[in-house]
Every structure is written in C-alpha cells, then in structure tokens.
C-alpha cells in the first residue's frame with residue numbers, strides 16, 4: 001500500500017505475528033513507524049532486511065498481543081518514541097495520549113490525530129492521518145472487537161465516531177478475522193448484496209486489510225446498529241457464534 005505525502009513515498013505494510021495479528025509498518029526509504037508490535041522478532045527481521053530505522057511505536061491498547069515486542073524494540077532502537085493511551089498503565093516509558101491530541105513524526109512528515117475509541121478496552125485509542133485509521137481491535141473488517149474492560153455503550157459510541165470519518169478512509173485493524181466476520185454477517189444479513197460481493201472478493205485473498213470505511217458502512221453489521229441495545233444483542237450473538 002502506498003500513498004504520497006509532501007512529495008515523499010510512504011509505504012504501509014502488514015507484518016504478520018502470532019496466529020492472526022497484524023503489526024503495521026509505515027515507512028519511507030529510511031525511517032519507520034510501527035503500530036501495535038505484539039512481537040519484536042518478525043518486525044526486526046523486516047526492518048533489517050529493508051534497512052530501516054525505527055523512530056516511533058504507536059500503541060492502540062494494552063493487550064499483550066499488541067505490546068509484547070515494545071521493550072525489545074526499545075532496547076534495539078534506543079531513540080524510538082513510544083506513544084500509548086493515557087488511560088492505560090504500561091511498564092515502558094511512553095508519551096501518553098488522549099482524545100484530540102496530535103502528534104508529529106518529523107522523520108516521515110506525518111501527523112496523527114488521536115481519537116479515544118473505548119469499548120474493547122477502556123483506554124483504547126486510534127491514530128488518524130486524515131487518510132488512514134489505525135484502530136487496533138475496535139473496528140475490524142466486517143466486525144468489531146470483543147468487549148473486555150470497556151463497555152458495550154462505549155463501543156457503540158466509538159463505532160459511531162469512526163463512522164463519521166470520510167468514506168474513503170482506509171481501515172487498518174489489528175487482526176485478520178475478515179472471512180469469519182463475513183460468515184457471521186451473512187448469517188444475520190443473508191440478502192445484503194454488498195456483503196455477498198465482499199464474500200466473493202475476499203475468498204481468494206490471504207490479506208484482506210485495509211478495507212475502507214465506505215465498504216464497512218455497507219457491509220459491517222456492527223456499524224448499522226441503531227441503538228446500544230441492538231448493538232449489545234448483536235455482539236452477544238457474535239460471541240456465541
């Protein structure tokens with residue numbers, strides 16, 4: 001995935017970790033940013049192969065499969081800046097972020113706006129550069145995250161907040177769950193023609209991320225709930241699916 005910003009080429013690649021996690025690597029020809037490094041080793045292998053320096057780590061939430069590699073990366077890249085949600089506690093030094101904050105990564109000339117999107121966890125945040133949204137385990141392709149230490153009401157409101165962004169926003173989530181999510185969505189919306197097309201489209205893809213917000217609005221049942229009660233009922237159904 002590529003995009004031009006200030007005349008420099010920025011690449012965004014997934015680095016696969018564990019069973020189904022994606023660590024997002026954002027880089028130019030010299031420097032890189034990573035999102036949610038649950039495991040350092042696959043990432044270090046890619047950084048070394050591409051001869052990239054690591055300048056920033058963006059953490060969306062406190063789960064181990066999103067932060068497990070941070071300390072090792074900090075040891076290897078001692079100047080790396082680590083950003084994390086203010087409402088969580090971390091055992092690594094970090095720059096804590098809350099809703100409305102903006103951060104600048106000068107080495108890549110990228111600015112991110114911070115959104116608090118609690119629900120999966122109570123401190124969960126997203127990073128938004130006006131084109132790409134790194135939303136961790138909140139909005140998944142055709143699904144949404146489970147409720148851990150947040151609440152259903154928080155998740156409902158966070159999904160509404162994301163829904164208000166531009167429809168061409170690319171959605172970079174933390175896991176490859178798309179095919180299972182589409183199967184669930186079809187079980188509740190068997191006649192949604194956009195969903196049937198999406199099912200066909202992803203059937204031969206290994207990596208289905210990023211999607212776009214527009215695609216999610218047409219096919220993701222969790223974005224179409226019109227009340228917190230309806231959202232909770234759907235989330236409960238998915239938890240038992």
Ligand SMILES: [Zn+2]
Nearest residue numbers: 061063120137
């Ligand atoms: Zn999580």
